[in-house]
Amino acid sequence: MADYFTQFSCMFDVGTPENARRAIELFQSYSDRLDEEGSTLPGFAFVLDPAGGGTALWIHDDGCGDIGQVTEFVIECAKALGLKGRWGFEWCQTCSRPRTGAFGGGAQVIDLETGDHDTWICTSDWLHRQLAVDAGVRE
Secondary structure, three states: OOOEEEEEEEEEEOOOHHHHHHHHHHHHHHHHHHHHOOOOOOOOEEEEOHHHOOOEEEEEOOOOOOHHHHHHHHHHHHHHHOOOOEEEEEEEEEEOOOOOOOOEEEEEEEEOOOOOOOEEEEHHHHHHHHHHHHOOOOO
């Protein structure tokens, strides 16, 4: 039997130590809300990165990474903390055994001010599109 994983590790700079403390509170609220809704716990963990001057959160998978939940949390933080600019992260999809179609990855960019996260790429989708173009297939 094979185990499938989504893994990521990224930094999210929230600007100030006060924002970092507030982000920790927001994470607890986010986790509580997921629990109340009967959802799974967040598919990520984070710690305050001491090397980042007390303003950066190191966000990483917790063994069962969920990129959707990272996206939701970052957008909630950005809105609550009034963050601006763009932020992004990348992930990999892997498997404990060699399986076709079990490996890949992606990346996403989020506009922190608007919450727009339409800028992303999935390597599996990209590969299939490229192979279709090479074969003369039009989408």
